[in-house]
Amino acid sequence: MSVAHYTANSLAEFVEQICNLNNQLVKNGNDRNEIPLFRGQASVDYELIPSLGRNQRHLESQGLQKGLFDEERNLIEMAKYRLPDLFRNDMQPLELLALLQHYGIPTRLLDITENALVALYFACCSEPDKDGEVFVFKYNELDVTIYPLAHAIADSYRFAHTPCTVSHFFSIINEQPYFIEEHGVSHGSGSLGGYWITKACYNSVFCVHAPIRSERQRAQKGRYILFPNKIILPDKNNPSNQSEPMMLPMLEPIDKESDSVIFARIHIPHNIKYSILKNLSLLGIDKEFLFFDDIGAVCSGIKNTFLQKINQV
Numbered sequence: 001m002s003v004a005h006y007t008a009n010s011l012a013e014f015v016e017q018i019c020n021l022n023n024q025l026v027k028n029g030n031d032r033n034e035i036p037l038f039r040g041q042a043s044v045d046y047e048l049i050p051s052l053g054r055n056q057r058h059l060e061s062q063g064l065q066k067g068l069f070d071e072e073r074n075l076i077e078m079a080k081y082r083l084p085d086l087f088r089n090d091m092q093p094l095e096l097l098a099l100l101q102h103y104g105i106p107t108r109l110l111d112i113t114e115n116a117l118v119a120l121y122f123a124c125c126s127e128p129d130k131d132g133e134v135f136v137f138k139y140n141e142l143d144v145t146i147y148p149l150a151h152a153i154a155d156s157y158r159f160a161h162t163p164c165t166v167s168h169f170f171s172i173i174n175e176q177p178y179f180i181e182e183h184g185v186s187h188g189s190g191s192l193g194g195y196w197i198t199k200a201c202y203n204s205v206f207c208v209h210a211p212i213r214s215e216r217q218r219a220q221k222g223r224y225i226l227f228p229n230k231i232i233l234p235d236k237n238n239p240s241n242q243s244e245p246m247m248l249p250m251l252e253p254i255d256k257e258s259d260s261v262i263f264a265r266i267h268i269p270h271n272i273k274y275s276i277l278k279n280l281s282l283l284g285i286d287k288e289f290l291f292f293d294d295i296g297a298v299c300s301g302i303k304n305t306f307l308q309k310i311n312q313v
Contacts, residue, residue, distance in 0.1 A: 003257050004264040009272055011120075011279040014134075018116045021136055021264050036263060037137045037207060037223055039112045040123030043130040044267070050227055052106040053251030068106055069250060073157045079105050092178060093154035094147075098210030098224065108154070108228075108251060112137065112207065114221040117285045124273040124280075125287065132268040137225075137261060139207045149197070150208050151178035153228045156247075160229050166197050166245040198245045201228045205254065205261045227251045 004021070008014035022036055039048070047054070052069050068075075079100055080087045086103075087096060097107045113119050116134070123132035152173040159172045173179060206226040229247040254261060268276070280286060 003259050003262050005267065006264060007267040007269065008134075009269065011276050014116075014120055014266065014268075014276075017264075017266060018136070025138060025263060033141045034138050035114075035141045036116070037112045037114060037139050038116045038119035039110070039135045039137070040119035040121065040132065040268075041135070042123060042125065042127035042132045044133050045130065047253040048110065048135070048256060049251055049253035050106070050108050050110045052108050053227065053253070072108070073161050075105055076100065076107075076157055079103075093151045094208060094226070095211050097154045097226075101224070108156070109224040109226055112223045112225055114223060117280060117283065118221060118290065120268070120276065121280055121285050121290065123268045124276050127270075128273055129270055131270045132273065134266040134268065135256075135262055136264040136266070137205070137207065138263045147208075148179050150206050150226055152176070152197075153201075153206065153226055156229055160247045161249055163249065164247055166231060166247055169247055170197050198231055198233070201231055225254070 006017050008017055018036075025034055025036055041048075052072060053067075076087075076096070080089065087099060091099070097109050101107045101109045101111070116136075119134045123134050152169075155173060155176065155178075156169075160169050206228070208224050208226050210224060230250050230252045232246050232248060234243055234245065256262065256265065277286070
């Protein structure tokens with residue numbers, strides 16, 4: 001099975017495609033608990049990778065070594081130092097990353113949403129000269145057993161900010177509070193724990209919930225994809241190299257044609273972005289609604305309303 005490709009030339013066509021895709025997911029899915037989740041990107045050229053990793057990959061393409069990802073721990077610790085009452089030390093790692101993301105600190109989280117129209121808005125709201133796209137991910141709604149591991153991956157900024165073996169990483173995170181509930185059903189330690197994490201990171205995309213700390217998150221129906229560090233496996237043809245999986249301080253983008261993760265891609269031609277945004281506004285999906293707690297966004301929406309009236313005269 002391959003990733004399905006569609007083109008939406010109007011809002012009505014997009015809605016019809018989403019409804020049909022959802023029916024297919026229910027009808028053909030092996031698991032009746034699978035649901036669609038969505039992400040809109042304003043340019044088809046964009047990779048599926050968090051902002052924390054985009055900067056690094058750009059620098060690598062320029063032959064440079066250091067990127068924003070190398071400053072992940074410093075970014076987080078500085079935010080905690082400057083705003084200790086907001087970014088508290090007692091927060092679970094995933095909760096901390098979600099709050100940092102909300103306030104504009106680059107993290108290893110990629111925003112997705114339960115609302116297809118919200119995703120469509122973000123595919124159309126910028127880059128007016130470039131075609132956008134909406135990704136339809138498939139996700140098991142009952143898949144919550146991954147949470148201790150999700151917290152561990154969110155905590156990688158502390159324990160995997162330099163190259164390390166996966167088993168070493170596991171030996172550290174296995175002693176963290178979020179793994180206490182797992183100790184009754186141990187995943188082992190050392191190389192066994194390393195194998196468990198390696199398998200999970202290779203076979204899973206971590207679509208995660210995080211506590212809702214703002215009404216903006218609620219309005220946008222936000223979820224996240226959590227990105228682990230890149231893992232490289234031992235080279236069987238060269239046993240003199242590493243003998244076990246290694247975690248590297250970098251992120252890898254999701255393959256846009258990975259049908260184990262992505263159900264469909266919907267192409268949004270650039271010349272219909274404006275008309276889609278106008279029609280979305282009729283349905284209450286606009287910048288003022290999605291960022292209603294941002295005074296600047298609300299005022300910008302007011303200004304643009306009157307600019308449109310002037311231009312129509």
